[in-house]
Amino acid sequence: MDDYSDGEDDWEEFDDCSRSLSTDDMIAEVFAASLHGDPHIVGARMRVQVQNRVVILLGSVASVQAHGAMRQRAWDIPGVVDVCNRLSVTPPGDSQTSGPAQ
Template sequence: MVIPWPSPDDHSWAAEPDRPGPADEDIRLAAAVARLLGDAPTVRHQSVTVSVQNRVVILTGIVADPQARRAAGELAWDVPDVVDVCNALRLAEPRRPRR
């Protein structure tokens, strides 16, 4: 019986290098979107939660006005490798005067 031994230059037997999996990619995208939202003056002080599933960004929370909602969605689309954005941000209820 002969057992082949790979030569030192033959790397076909080696395990594949670690490649980022889908979960790693989603974490990277969520961090990139959160960073952009944190830097944007329109969205910075709003209550926005960023999550990502299969490269789809999901924005949830409450924002003060429609401009902040629109800006958050547009910023999420600006991140490379994002395939879709679900903008589920809600507008804050207007405050009622106290009696």
């Protein structure tokens, strides 16, 4: 196998990119990217904040299943130390917002 490494600076470009985002920003980006194509977010109105590696989920989702799925998705991200799930469940067509799911 050929060694194509040209020294210690192989990862310099990667390191520069990773340093441009904070850990909180990276966690938020990973969470947002993980939602692409997820059927649980149909009808969701969510906002995600990350502070000191704690994911804060705000807004509403359409079902209790979606509520749980979003919480689990946040916990599955490496580096997350806690999840504050403040999502409420508002079924489609329901004009009133219910409180956070239990």
